Amino acid sequence: MQTFFITIALVLCIALLIPFYRVYKGPTVFDRLLGAAAVGAKILTLILLFGLMFDRLDMFIDISLGYAILNFVGVIAMAKYFRSSARAAK
Template structure:
């Protein structure tokens, strides 16, 4: 079982390299933010694997959960910061006086003089 967990850990480390490539190369800021998020998620999994190998899972689970929560909050904060930075600032526009509105006209139906009963 120990050999299997070590193999999984090495595989996750190799997958982290692909995410690191995405962080370095981009091409956009969102790609970089998501790359860091993926690396953080894989790090939390590696922390749990290390805890399993050291027979102290209960301690490492707490560390992994705290790390995952910090990773999530950081990703949301970075995405909101980027969203605010990328929105164009609109110039202030002075409000003009509203145009005077004419009173609404109501058209009345024409009556024929015979009443409302038809024969």
């Protein structure tokens, strides 16, 4: 079971690194934000997987709950910010 989880964690790390290309390259700032949100979603699952590996899922689950809320609030706050900057540009 342990090796299975380690394999899954490796695959998830690859899935986490791919959107970084979009964050680096992205033609517009929204592409970068989308890539960052996708990275956050994968980190959420990685936290839970590490909790399962270290057999302390009860502790890591609260961290991941906070992380999920922070990820969501961060994206919403960024979207709000770009509204105000677009208005200022007009």
